[in-house]
Amino acid sequence: MESRESIKGFYERNALNKGLQCLKTPGVGHFNVFERENCSSITPYSRRDYYKISLIIGKGKLHYADKWIYVDKPALLFSNPVIPYSWEAENDDQKGWFCLFTDQFLQNGNRLGTLQDSQLFKVGGTPIFFINEEQQKTISDIFIKMMSEIQSDYLHKYDMLRAYLHLLVHETMKIHPAENFEHYQNASQRVASLFMELLERQFPIDSPEAYLKLKTPTDYAENLSIHVNSLNRSVKEITGKTTSQQIASRIIQEANALLKHTDWNVSEIAYGLGFEEPAYFTNYFKKQTGTTPNAVRTHLV
Structure with missing residues:
Protein backbone atom coordinates (compact mmCIF):
# COMPACT_ATOMS: atom_id res chain seq x y z
CA MET A 1 0.00 0.00 0.00
CA GLU A 2 1.28 3.46 -0.88
CA SER A 3 2.27 5.85 1.88
CA ARG A 4 0.03 8.69 3.01
CA GLU A 5 1.35 12.25 2.73
CA SER A 6 0.73 14.53 5.70
CA ILE A 7 0.37 18.30 5.56
CA LYS A 8 3.88 18.59 6.95
CA GLY A 9 5.12 16.15 4.31
CA PHE A 10 3.60 18.32 1.59
CA TYR A 11 5.54 21.39 2.75
CA GLU A 12 8.76 19.43 3.09
CA ARG A 13 8.39 17.91 -0.40
CA ASN A 14 7.83 21.33 -1.95
CA ALA A 15 10.40 23.16 0.24
CA LEU A 16 7.73 25.61 1.37
CA ASN A 17 9.00 26.30 4.89
CA LYS A 18 6.80 29.34 5.29
CA GLY A 19 3.74 27.14 5.18
CA LEU A 20 4.90 25.12 8.16
CA GLN A 21 4.13 28.11 10.37
CA CYS A 22 0.48 27.82 9.36
CA LEU A 23 0.37 24.42 11.04
CA LYS A 24 0.67 26.13 14.40
CA THR A 25 -2.61 28.08 14.13
CA PRO A 26 -4.51 26.71 17.16
CA GLY A 27 -8.11 25.55 16.88
CA VAL A 28 -8.53 26.52 13.24
CA GLY A 29 -7.39 23.48 11.31
CA HIS A 30 -5.27 24.07 8.25
CA PHE A 31 -5.83 26.04 5.06
CA ASN A 32 -3.39 27.44 2.52
CA VAL A 33 -3.37 28.53 -1.10
CA PHE A 34 -0.53 28.62 -3.64
CA GLU A 35 0.35 29.33 -7.24
CA ARG A 36 1.03 26.06 -9.04
CA GLU A 37 4.29 27.13 -10.66
CA ASN A 38 5.90 27.23 -7.22
CA CYS A 39 5.42 23.52 -6.58
CA SER A 40 6.62 20.16 -7.89
CA SER A 41 5.80 19.27 -11.50
CA ILE A 42 5.60 15.58 -10.58
CA THR A 43 3.85 14.41 -7.41
CA PRO A 44 4.07 10.96 -5.81
CA TYR A 45 1.19 8.52 -6.23
CA SER A 46 -0.32 8.45 -2.74
CA ARG A 47 -3.19 9.41 -0.55
CA ARG A 48 -3.03 12.69 1.35
CA ASP A 49 -4.16 13.66 4.84
CA TYR A 50 -5.90 16.69 3.39
CA TYR A 51 -8.35 17.88 0.75
CA LYS A 52 -7.09 19.78 -2.26
CA ILE A 53 -8.69 21.83 -5.04
CA SER A 54 -6.48 22.72 -8.01
CA LEU A 55 -6.99 24.94 -11.03
CA ILE A 56 -4.66 23.30 -13.55
CA ILE A 57 -3.48 25.45 -16.45
CA GLY A 58 -0.95 23.28 -18.21
CA LYS A 59 -0.65 19.88 -19.86
CA GLY A 60 -0.01 16.60 -18.11
CA LYS A 61 -1.37 13.25 -17.01
CA LEU A 62 -3.52 12.73 -13.91
CA HIS A 63 -3.40 9.28 -12.33
CA TYR A 64 -6.43 8.86 -10.06
CA ALA A 65 -7.37 5.64 -8.24
CA ASP A 66 -7.03 2.94 -10.90
CA LYS A 67 -7.49 5.12 -13.98
CA TRP A 68 -5.89 8.10 -15.68
CA ILE A 69 -6.76 11.04 -17.90
CA TYR A 70 -4.73 13.34 -20.14
CA VAL A 71 -5.21 17.01 -19.28
CA ASP A 72 -4.63 19.29 -22.26
CA LYS A 73 -6.81 22.28 -21.32
CA PRO A 74 -7.66 24.21 -18.14
CA ALA A 75 -9.26 21.97 -15.53
CA LEU A 76 -10.37 21.85 -11.90
CA LEU A 77 -9.26 18.88 -9.80
CA PHE A 78 -10.87 17.86 -6.50
CA SER A 79 -8.93 15.35 -4.40
CA ASN A 80 -9.78 13.79 -1.03
CA PRO A 81 -7.92 11.81 1.65
CA VAL A 82 -9.38 8.46 0.51
CA ILE A 83 -8.32 8.10 -3.12
CA PRO A 84 -4.63 8.15 -4.14
CA TYR A 85 -3.55 10.27 -7.09
CA SER A 86 -0.51 11.76 -8.78
CA TRP A 87 0.17 14.49 -11.33
CA GLU A 88 2.77 14.17 -14.07
CA ALA A 89 3.38 17.48 -15.86
CA GLU A 90 4.18 17.27 -19.56
CA ASN A 91 6.41 20.37 -19.44
CA ASP A 92 7.40 23.28 -17.20
CA ASP A 93 4.67 25.57 -18.51
CA GLN A 94 2.36 25.05 -15.53
CA LYS A 95 0.14 27.80 -14.15
CA GLY A 96 -2.92 28.12 -11.95
CA TRP A 97 -3.54 27.82 -8.23
CA PHE A 98 -4.47 25.27 -5.62
CA CYS A 99 -5.70 25.30 -2.05
CA LEU A 100 -5.40 22.57 0.55
CA PHE A 101 -7.34 22.18 3.77
CA THR A 102 -8.21 19.72 6.52
CA ASP A 103 -11.40 18.31 8.03
CA GLN A 104 -10.89 20.47 11.09
CA PHE A 105 -10.81 23.64 9.01
CA LEU A 106 -14.21 22.74 7.55
CA GLN A 107 -15.72 21.65 10.85
CA ASN A 108 -14.89 24.99 12.44
CA GLY A 109 -17.36 26.61 10.08
CA ASN A 110 -20.83 25.26 10.88
CA ARG A 111 -22.26 26.26 7.53
CA LEU A 112 -19.56 24.36 5.65
CA GLY A 113 -19.24 21.42 8.01
CA THR A 114 -20.47 18.98 5.36
CA LEU A 115 -18.42 20.29 2.45
CA GLN A 116 -16.36 17.10 2.49
CA ASP A 117 -19.62 15.19 1.85
CA SER A 118 -20.14 17.07 -1.40
CA GLN A 119 -20.45 14.99 -4.56
CA LEU A 120 -17.23 16.66 -5.71
CA PHE A 121 -15.29 14.75 -3.05
CA LYS A 122 -17.16 11.43 -3.22
CA VAL A 123 -15.07 8.33 -3.84
CA GLY A 124 -17.17 7.22 -6.78
CA GLY A 125 -17.41 10.67 -8.33
CA THR A 126 -15.48 12.27 -11.15
CA PRO A 127 -12.71 14.46 -9.71
CA ILE A 128 -11.83 16.63 -12.72
CA PHE A 129 -13.76 19.29 -14.62
CA PHE A 130 -12.58 20.88 -17.86
CA ILE A 131 -13.52 24.56 -18.04
CA ASN A 132 -13.96 27.20 -20.72
CA GLU A 133 -12.42 30.67 -20.81
CA GLU A 134 -15.25 32.36 -18.91
CA GLN A 135 -15.27 29.68 -16.22
CA GLN A 136 -11.49 29.91 -15.93
CA LYS A 137 -11.75 33.65 -15.23
CA THR A 138 -14.43 33.12 -12.57
CA ILE A 139 -12.45 30.39 -10.81
CA SER A 140 -9.18 32.32 -11.11
CA ASP A 141 -10.77 35.34 -9.44
CA ILE A 142 -11.78 33.20 -6.47
CA PHE A 143 -8.25 31.87 -6.05
CA ILE A 144 -6.80 35.38 -6.34
CA LYS A 145 -9.16 36.54 -3.57
CA MET A 146 -8.02 33.58 -1.45
CA MET A 147 -4.38 34.56 -2.01
CA SER A 148 -5.13 38.11 -0.89
CA GLU A 149 -7.30 37.15 2.07
CA ILE A 150 -4.85 34.69 3.60
CA GLN A 151 -2.25 37.48 3.78
CA SER A 152 -4.66 39.91 5.44
CA ASP A 153 -4.97 40.70 9.15
CA TYR A 154 -8.78 40.64 9.04
CA LEU A 155 -10.09 39.11 12.28
CA HIS A 156 -12.51 36.76 10.48
CA LYS A 157 -10.35 35.90 7.49
CA TYR A 158 -10.75 32.14 7.98
CA ASP A 159 -14.52 32.55 7.75
CA MET A 160 -13.94 34.44 4.51
CA LEU A 161 -11.73 31.64 3.20
CA ARG A 162 -14.40 29.05 4.02
CA ALA A 163 -16.89 31.22 2.15
CA TYR A 164 -14.59 31.26 -0.89
CA LEU A 165 -14.34 27.46 -0.67
CA HIS A 166 -18.12 27.26 -0.59
CA LEU A 167 -18.34 29.54 -3.64
CA LEU A 168 -15.70 27.50 -5.47
CA VAL A 169 -17.68 24.31 -4.92
CA HIS A 170 -20.93 25.86 -6.13
CA GLU A 171 -19.31 27.31 -9.24
CA THR A 172 -17.88 23.87 -10.03
CA MET A 173 -21.21 22.10 -9.52
CA LYS A 174 -22.51 24.09 -12.49
CA ILE A 175 -19.88 22.44 -14.71
CA HIS A 176 -20.16 19.00 -16.30
CA PRO A 177 -17.41 16.63 -15.10
CA ALA A 178 -14.87 15.17 -17.50
CA GLU A 179 -16.00 11.94 -19.16
CA ASN A 180 -12.92 10.79 -21.04
CA PHE A 181 -11.20 8.76 -18.36
CA GLU A 182 -10.13 5.31 -19.47
CA HIS A 183 -13.38 3.38 -19.01
CA TYR A 184 -14.08 -0.09 -17.68
CA GLN A 185 -15.67 -2.75 -19.88
CA ASN A 186 -18.93 -2.69 -17.94
CA ALA A 187 -20.61 -1.05 -14.98
CA SER A 188 -20.22 -4.05 -12.68
CA GLN A 189 -16.47 -4.12 -13.24
CA ARG A 190 -16.23 -0.42 -12.41
CA VAL A 191 -18.30 -0.74 -9.22
CA ALA A 192 -16.41 -3.82 -8.04
CA SER A 193 -13.06 -2.17 -8.72
CA LEU A 194 -14.04 0.99 -6.83
CA PHE A 195 -15.22 -1.13 -3.92
CA MET A 196 -11.99 -3.14 -3.77
CA GLU A 197 -10.00 0.11 -4.03
CA LEU A 198 -11.95 1.68 -1.17
CA LEU A 199 -11.71 -1.50 0.92
CA GLU A 200 -7.94 -1.58 0.57
CA ARG A 201 -7.67 2.12 1.50
CA GLN A 202 -8.99 1.33 4.98
CA PHE A 203 -5.76 -0.51 5.81
CA PRO A 204 -3.32 -0.86 7.42
CA ILE A 205 -4.62 0.08 10.86
CA ASP A 206 -1.77 2.13 12.32
CA SER A 207 -3.06 2.40 15.89
CA PRO A 208 -6.05 1.23 17.97
CA GLU A 209 -7.31 4.83 17.92
CA ALA A 210 -7.34 4.85 14.10
CA TYR A 211 -10.14 2.33 14.12
CA LEU A 212 -11.82 0.81 11.06
CA LYS A 213 -14.73 3.04 10.08
CA LEU A 214 -16.23 1.20 7.09
CA LYS A 215 -17.35 -2.25 8.23
CA THR A 216 -20.51 -3.23 6.36
CA PRO A 217 -21.68 -3.38 2.73
CA THR A 218 -24.01 -0.47 3.50
CA ASP A 219 -21.08 1.64 4.73
CA TYR A 220 -19.26 1.08 1.45
CA ALA A 221 -22.35 1.62 -0.69
CA GLU A 222 -22.99 4.98 0.96
CA ASN A 223 -19.40 6.09 0.37
CA LEU A 224 -19.60 5.02 -3.27
CA SER A 225 -22.98 6.74 -3.71
CA ILE A 226 -24.73 3.60 -4.98
CA HIS A 227 -27.47 1.31 -3.66
CA VAL A 228 -26.22 -1.57 -1.55
CA ASN A 229 -28.01 -4.08 -3.81
CA SER A 230 -26.09 -2.78 -6.83
CA LEU A 231 -22.83 -3.07 -4.91
CA ASN A 232 -23.56 -6.63 -3.80
CA ARG A 233 -24.58 -7.70 -7.30
CA SER A 234 -21.49 -6.18 -8.94
CA VAL A 235 -18.99 -7.56 -6.41
CA LYS A 236 -20.48 -11.05 -6.62
CA GLU A 237 -20.52 -10.98 -10.43
CA ILE A 238 -16.90 -9.84 -10.79
CA THR A 239 -15.16 -11.50 -7.83
CA GLY A 240 -17.30 -14.56 -7.16
CA LYS A 241 -17.61 -13.55 -3.50
CA LEU A 273 -10.72 -3.29 13.71
CA GLY A 274 -13.96 -1.65 14.78
CA PHE A 275 -15.29 -4.16 17.31
CA GLU A 276 -16.95 -2.67 20.39
CA GLU A 277 -16.01 -5.62 22.60
CA PRO A 278 -13.01 -7.99 22.42
CA ALA A 279 -15.38 -10.95 22.78
CA TYR A 280 -17.16 -9.94 19.56
CA PHE A 281 -13.82 -9.91 17.77
CA THR A 282 -12.81 -13.31 19.16
CA ASN A 283 -16.10 -14.89 18.06
CA TYR A 284 -15.85 -13.25 14.63
CA PHE A 285 -12.25 -14.38 14.17
CA LYS A 286 -13.06 -17.95 15.22
CA LYS A 287 -16.07 -18.11 12.89
CA GLN A 288 -13.93 -17.01 9.95
CA THR A 289 -10.76 -19.01 10.68
CA GLY A 290 -11.68 -21.86 13.02
CA THR A 291 -9.23 -20.67 15.68
CA THR A 292 -8.92 -17.80 18.15
CA PRO A 293 -6.68 -14.71 18.18
CA ASN A 294 -4.98 -15.93 21.35
CA ALA A 295 -4.26 -19.28 19.72
CA VAL A 296 -2.58 -17.51 16.81
CA ARG A 297 -0.44 -15.50 19.24
CA THR A 298 0.46 -18.60 21.27
CA HIS A 299 1.48 -20.48 18.13
CA LEU A 300 3.97 -17.70 17.32
CA VAL A 301 5.78 -17.95 20.65
Missing part, protein backbone atom coordinates in the same frame (compact mmCIF):
# COMPACT_ATOMS: atom_id res chain seq x y z
CA THR A 242 -20.18 -11.44 -1.70
CA THR A 243 -19.39 -7.96 -0.43
CA SER A 244 -19.55 -9.23 3.15
CA GLN A 245 -17.12 -12.04 2.34
CA GLN A 246 -14.64 -9.61 0.80
CA ILE A 247 -14.84 -7.32 3.84
CA ALA A 248 -14.47 -10.23 6.26
CA SER A 249 -11.51 -11.62 4.34
CA ARG A 250 -9.68 -8.29 4.47
CA ILE A 251 -10.43 -7.79 8.18
CA ILE A 252 -9.08 -11.25 8.98
CA GLN A 253 -5.99 -10.58 6.86
CA GLU A 254 -5.36 -7.39 8.84
CA ALA A 255 -6.07 -9.13 12.14
CA ASN A 256 -3.47 -11.80 11.39
CA ALA A 257 -0.93 -9.14 10.45
CA LEU A 258 -1.54 -7.25 13.71
CA LEU A 259 -1.32 -10.45 15.76
CA LYS A 260 1.95 -11.43 14.12
CA HIS A 261 3.73 -8.12 13.69
CA THR A 262 2.65 -5.86 16.58
CA ASP A 263 2.70 -6.06 20.35
CA TRP A 264 -0.91 -4.86 20.66
CA ASN A 265 -3.04 -6.98 22.94
CA VAL A 266 -6.17 -8.64 21.60
CA SER A 267 -8.41 -5.91 23.02
CA GLU A 268 -6.45 -3.19 21.19
CA ILE A 269 -6.62 -5.15 17.95
CA ALA A 270 -10.36 -5.64 18.41
CA TYR A 271 -10.96 -1.91 18.90
CA GLY A 272 -8.69 -1.04 15.99
Whole structure:
Protein backbone atom coordinates (compact mmCIF):
# COMPACT_ATOMS: atom_id res chain seq x y z
CA MET A 1 0.00 0.00 0.00
CA GLU A 2 1.28 3.46 -0.88
CA SER A 3 2.27 5.85 1.88
CA ARG A 4 0.03 8.69 3.01
CA GLU A 5 1.35 12.25 2.73
CA SER A 6 0.73 14.53 5.70
CA ILE A 7 0.37 18.30 5.56
CA LYS A 8 3.88 18.59 6.95
CA GLY A 9 5.12 16.15 4.31
CA PHE A 10 3.60 18.32 1.59
CA TYR A 11 5.54 21.39 2.75
CA GLU A 12 8.76 19.43 3.09
CA ARG A 13 8.39 17.91 -0.40
CA ASN A 14 7.83 21.33 -1.95
CA ALA A 15 10.40 23.16 0.24
CA LEU A 16 7.73 25.61 1.37
CA ASN A 17 9.00 26.30 4.89
CA LYS A 18 6.80 29.34 5.29
CA GLY A 19 3.74 27.14 5.18
CA LEU A 20 4.90 25.12 8.16
CA GLN A 21 4.13 28.11 10.37
CA CYS A 22 0.48 27.82 9.36
CA LEU A 23 0.37 24.42 11.04
CA LYS A 24 0.67 26.13 14.40
CA THR A 25 -2.61 28.08 14.13
CA PRO A 26 -4.51 26.71 17.16
CA GLY A 27 -8.11 25.55 16.88
CA VAL A 28 -8.53 26.52 13.24
CA GLY A 29 -7.39 23.48 11.31
CA HIS A 30 -5.27 24.07 8.25
CA PHE A 31 -5.83 26.04 5.06
CA ASN A 32 -3.39 27.44 2.52
CA VAL A 33 -3.37 28.53 -1.10
CA PHE A 34 -0.53 28.62 -3.64
CA GLU A 35 0.35 29.33 -7.24
CA ARG A 36 1.03 26.06 -9.04
CA GLU A 37 4.29 27.13 -10.66
CA ASN A 38 5.90 27.23 -7.22
CA CYS A 39 5.42 23.52 -6.58
CA SER A 40 6.62 20.16 -7.89
CA SER A 41 5.80 19.27 -11.50
CA ILE A 42 5.60 15.58 -10.58
CA THR A 43 3.85 14.41 -7.41
CA PRO A 44 4.07 10.96 -5.81
CA TYR A 45 1.19 8.52 -6.23
CA SER A 46 -0.32 8.45 -2.74
CA ARG A 47 -3.19 9.41 -0.55
CA ARG A 48 -3.03 12.69 1.35
CA ASP A 49 -4.16 13.66 4.84
CA TYR A 50 -5.90 16.69 3.39
CA TYR A 51 -8.35 17.88 0.75
CA LYS A 52 -7.09 19.78 -2.26
CA ILE A 53 -8.69 21.83 -5.04
CA SER A 54 -6.48 22.72 -8.01
CA LEU A 55 -6.99 24.94 -11.03
CA ILE A 56 -4.66 23.30 -13.55
CA ILE A 57 -3.48 25.45 -16.45
CA GLY A 58 -0.95 23.28 -18.21
CA LYS A 59 -0.65 19.88 -19.86
CA GLY A 60 -0.01 16.60 -18.11
CA LYS A 61 -1.37 13.25 -17.01
CA LEU A 62 -3.52 12.73 -13.91
CA HIS A 63 -3.40 9.28 -12.33
CA TYR A 64 -6.43 8.86 -10.06
CA ALA A 65 -7.37 5.64 -8.24
CA ASP A 66 -7.03 2.94 -10.90
CA LYS A 67 -7.49 5.12 -13.98
CA TRP A 68 -5.89 8.10 -15.68
CA ILE A 69 -6.76 11.04 -17.90
CA TYR A 70 -4.73 13.34 -20.14
CA VAL A 71 -5.21 17.01 -19.28
CA ASP A 72 -4.63 19.29 -22.26
CA LYS A 73 -6.81 22.28 -21.32
CA PRO A 74 -7.66 24.21 -18.14
CA ALA A 75 -9.26 21.97 -15.53
CA LEU A 76 -10.37 21.85 -11.90
CA LEU A 77 -9.26 18.88 -9.80
CA PHE A 78 -10.87 17.86 -6.50
CA SER A 79 -8.93 15.35 -4.40
CA ASN A 80 -9.78 13.79 -1.03
CA PRO A 81 -7.92 11.81 1.65
CA VAL A 82 -9.38 8.46 0.51
CA ILE A 83 -8.32 8.10 -3.12
CA PRO A 84 -4.63 8.15 -4.14
CA TYR A 85 -3.55 10.27 -7.09
CA SER A 86 -0.51 11.76 -8.78
CA TRP A 87 0.17 14.49 -11.33
CA GLU A 88 2.77 14.17 -14.07
CA ALA A 89 3.38 17.48 -15.86
CA GLU A 90 4.18 17.27 -19.56
CA ASN A 91 6.41 20.37 -19.44
CA ASP A 92 7.40 23.28 -17.20
CA ASP A 93 4.67 25.57 -18.51
CA GLN A 94 2.36 25.05 -15.53
CA LYS A 95 0.14 27.80 -14.15
CA GLY A 96 -2.92 28.12 -11.95
CA TRP A 97 -3.54 27.82 -8.23
CA PHE A 98 -4.47 25.27 -5.62
CA CYS A 99 -5.70 25.30 -2.05
CA LEU A 100 -5.40 22.57 0.55
CA PHE A 101 -7.34 22.18 3.77
CA THR A 102 -8.21 19.72 6.52
CA ASP A 103 -11.40 18.31 8.03
CA GLN A 104 -10.89 20.47 11.09
CA PHE A 105 -10.81 23.64 9.01
CA LEU A 106 -14.21 22.74 7.55
CA GLN A 107 -15.72 21.65 10.85
CA ASN A 108 -14.89 24.99 12.44
CA GLY A 109 -17.36 26.61 10.08
CA ASN A 110 -20.83 25.26 10.88
CA ARG A 111 -22.26 26.26 7.53
CA LEU A 112 -19.56 24.36 5.65
CA GLY A 113 -19.24 21.42 8.01
CA THR A 114 -20.47 18.98 5.36
CA LEU A 115 -18.42 20.29 2.45
CA GLN A 116 -16.36 17.10 2.49
CA ASP A 117 -19.62 15.19 1.85
CA SER A 118 -20.14 17.07 -1.40
CA GLN A 119 -20.45 14.99 -4.56
CA LEU A 120 -17.23 16.66 -5.71
CA PHE A 121 -15.29 14.75 -3.05
CA LYS A 122 -17.16 11.43 -3.22
CA VAL A 123 -15.07 8.33 -3.84
CA GLY A 124 -17.17 7.22 -6.78
CA GLY A 125 -17.41 10.67 -8.33
CA THR A 126 -15.48 12.27 -11.15
CA PRO A 127 -12.71 14.46 -9.71
CA ILE A 128 -11.83 16.63 -12.72
CA PHE A 129 -13.76 19.29 -14.62
CA PHE A 130 -12.58 20.88 -17.86
CA ILE A 131 -13.52 24.56 -18.04
CA ASN A 132 -13.96 27.20 -20.72
CA GLU A 133 -12.42 30.67 -20.81
CA GLU A 134 -15.25 32.36 -18.91
CA GLN A 135 -15.27 29.68 -16.22
CA GLN A 136 -11.49 29.91 -15.93
CA LYS A 137 -11.75 33.65 -15.23
CA THR A 138 -14.43 33.12 -12.57
CA ILE A 139 -12.45 30.39 -10.81
CA SER A 140 -9.18 32.32 -11.11
CA ASP A 141 -10.77 35.34 -9.44
CA ILE A 142 -11.78 33.20 -6.47
CA PHE A 143 -8.25 31.87 -6.05
CA ILE A 144 -6.80 35.38 -6.34
CA LYS A 145 -9.16 36.54 -3.57
CA MET A 146 -8.02 33.58 -1.45
CA MET A 147 -4.38 34.56 -2.01
CA SER A 148 -5.13 38.11 -0.89
CA GLU A 149 -7.30 37.15 2.07
CA ILE A 150 -4.85 34.69 3.60
CA GLN A 151 -2.25 37.48 3.78
CA SER A 152 -4.66 39.91 5.44
CA ASP A 153 -4.97 40.70 9.15
CA TYR A 154 -8.78 40.64 9.04
CA LEU A 155 -10.09 39.11 12.28
CA HIS A 156 -12.51 36.76 10.48
CA LYS A 157 -10.35 35.90 7.49
CA TYR A 158 -10.75 32.14 7.98
CA ASP A 159 -14.52 32.55 7.75
CA MET A 160 -13.94 34.44 4.51
CA LEU A 161 -11.73 31.64 3.20
CA ARG A 162 -14.40 29.05 4.02
CA ALA A 163 -16.89 31.22 2.15
CA TYR A 164 -14.59 31.26 -0.89
CA LEU A 165 -14.34 27.46 -0.67
CA HIS A 166 -18.12 27.26 -0.59
CA LEU A 167 -18.34 29.54 -3.64
CA LEU A 168 -15.70 27.50 -5.47
CA VAL A 169 -17.68 24.31 -4.92
CA HIS A 170 -20.93 25.86 -6.13
CA GLU A 171 -19.31 27.31 -9.24
CA THR A 172 -17.88 23.87 -10.03
CA MET A 173 -21.21 22.10 -9.52
CA LYS A 174 -22.51 24.09 -12.49
CA ILE A 175 -19.88 22.44 -14.71
CA HIS A 176 -20.16 19.00 -16.30
CA PRO A 177 -17.41 16.63 -15.10
CA ALA A 178 -14.87 15.17 -17.50
CA GLU A 179 -16.00 11.94 -19.16
CA ASN A 180 -12.92 10.79 -21.04
CA PHE A 181 -11.20 8.76 -18.36
CA GLU A 182 -10.13 5.31 -19.47
CA HIS A 183 -13.38 3.38 -19.01
CA TYR A 184 -14.08 -0.09 -17.68
CA GLN A 185 -15.67 -2.75 -19.88
CA ASN A 186 -18.93 -2.69 -17.94
CA ALA A 187 -20.61 -1.05 -14.98
CA SER A 188 -20.22 -4.05 -12.68
CA GLN A 189 -16.47 -4.12 -13.24
CA ARG A 190 -16.23 -0.42 -12.41
CA VAL A 191 -18.30 -0.74 -9.22
CA ALA A 192 -16.41 -3.82 -8.04
CA SER A 193 -13.06 -2.17 -8.72
CA LEU A 194 -14.04 0.99 -6.83
CA PHE A 195 -15.22 -1.13 -3.92
CA MET A 196 -11.99 -3.14 -3.77
CA GLU A 197 -10.00 0.11 -4.03
CA LEU A 198 -11.95 1.68 -1.17
CA LEU A 199 -11.71 -1.50 0.92
CA GLU A 200 -7.94 -1.58 0.57
CA ARG A 201 -7.67 2.12 1.50
CA GLN A 202 -8.99 1.33 4.98
CA PHE A 203 -5.76 -0.51 5.81
CA PRO A 204 -3.32 -0.86 7.42
CA ILE A 205 -4.62 0.08 10.86
CA ASP A 206 -1.77 2.13 12.32
CA SER A 207 -3.06 2.40 15.89
CA PRO A 208 -6.05 1.23 17.97
CA GLU A 209 -7.31 4.83 17.92
CA ALA A 210 -7.34 4.85 14.10
CA TYR A 211 -10.14 2.33 14.12
CA LEU A 212 -11.82 0.81 11.06
CA LYS A 213 -14.73 3.04 10.08
CA LEU A 214 -16.23 1.20 7.09
CA LYS A 215 -17.35 -2.25 8.23
CA THR A 216 -20.51 -3.23 6.36
CA PRO A 217 -21.68 -3.38 2.73
CA THR A 218 -24.01 -0.47 3.50
CA ASP A 219 -21.08 1.64 4.73
CA TYR A 220 -19.26 1.08 1.45
CA ALA A 221 -22.35 1.62 -0.69
CA GLU A 222 -22.99 4.98 0.96
CA ASN A 223 -19.40 6.09 0.37
CA LEU A 224 -19.60 5.02 -3.27
CA SER A 225 -22.98 6.74 -3.71
CA ILE A 226 -24.73 3.60 -4.98
CA HIS A 227 -27.47 1.31 -3.66
CA VAL A 228 -26.22 -1.57 -1.55
CA ASN A 229 -28.01 -4.08 -3.81
CA SER A 230 -26.09 -2.78 -6.83
CA LEU A 231 -22.83 -3.07 -4.91
CA ASN A 232 -23.56 -6.63 -3.80
CA ARG A 233 -24.58 -7.70 -7.30
CA SER A 234 -21.49 -6.18 -8.94
CA VAL A 235 -18.99 -7.56 -6.41
CA LYS A 236 -20.48 -11.05 -6.62
CA GLU A 237 -20.52 -10.98 -10.43
CA ILE A 238 -16.90 -9.84 -10.79
CA THR A 239 -15.16 -11.50 -7.83
CA GLY A 240 -17.30 -14.56 -7.16
CA LYS A 241 -17.61 -13.55 -3.50
CA THR A 242 -20.18 -11.44 -1.70
CA THR A 243 -19.39 -7.96 -0.43
CA SER A 244 -19.55 -9.23 3.15
CA GLN A 245 -17.12 -12.04 2.34
CA GLN A 246 -14.64 -9.61 0.80
CA ILE A 247 -14.84 -7.32 3.84
CA ALA A 248 -14.47 -10.23 6.26
CA SER A 249 -11.51 -11.62 4.34
CA ARG A 250 -9.68 -8.29 4.47
CA ILE A 251 -10.43 -7.79 8.18
CA ILE A 252 -9.08 -11.25 8.98
CA GLN A 253 -5.99 -10.58 6.86
CA GLU A 254 -5.36 -7.39 8.84
CA ALA A 255 -6.07 -9.13 12.14
CA ASN A 256 -3.47 -11.80 11.39
CA ALA A 257 -0.93 -9.14 10.45
CA LEU A 258 -1.54 -7.25 13.71
CA LEU A 259 -1.32 -10.45 15.76
CA LYS A 260 1.95 -11.43 14.12
CA HIS A 261 3.73 -8.12 13.69
CA THR A 262 2.65 -5.86 16.58
CA ASP A 263 2.70 -6.06 20.35
CA TRP A 264 -0.91 -4.86 20.66
CA ASN A 265 -3.04 -6.98 22.94
CA VAL A 266 -6.17 -8.64 21.60
CA SER A 267 -8.41 -5.91 23.02
CA GLU A 268 -6.45 -3.19 21.19
CA ILE A 269 -6.62 -5.15 17.95
CA ALA A 270 -10.36 -5.64 18.41
CA TYR A 271 -10.96 -1.91 18.90
CA GLY A 272 -8.69 -1.04 15.99
CA LEU A 273 -10.72 -3.29 13.71
CA GLY A 274 -13.96 -1.65 14.78
CA PHE A 275 -15.29 -4.16 17.31
CA GLU A 276 -16.95 -2.67 20.39
CA GLU A 277 -16.01 -5.62 22.60
CA PRO A 278 -13.01 -7.99 22.42
CA ALA A 279 -15.38 -10.95 22.78
CA TYR A 280 -17.16 -9.94 19.56
CA PHE A 281 -13.82 -9.91 17.77
CA THR A 282 -12.81 -13.31 19.16
CA ASN A 283 -16.10 -14.89 18.06
CA TYR A 284 -15.85 -13.25 14.63
CA PHE A 285 -12.25 -14.38 14.17
CA LYS A 286 -13.06 -17.95 15.22
CA LYS A 287 -16.07 -18.11 12.89
CA GLN A 288 -13.93 -17.01 9.95
CA THR A 289 -10.76 -19.01 10.68
CA GLY A 290 -11.68 -21.86 13.02
CA THR A 291 -9.23 -20.67 15.68
CA THR A 292 -8.92 -17.80 18.15
CA PRO A 293 -6.68 -14.71 18.18
CA ASN A 294 -4.98 -15.93 21.35
CA ALA A 295 -4.26 -19.28 19.72
CA VAL A 296 -2.58 -17.51 16.81
CA ARG A 297 -0.44 -15.50 19.24
CA THR A 298 0.46 -18.60 21.27
CA HIS A 299 1.48 -20.48 18.13
CA LEU A 300 3.97 -17.70 17.32
CA VAL A 301 5.78 -17.95 20.65
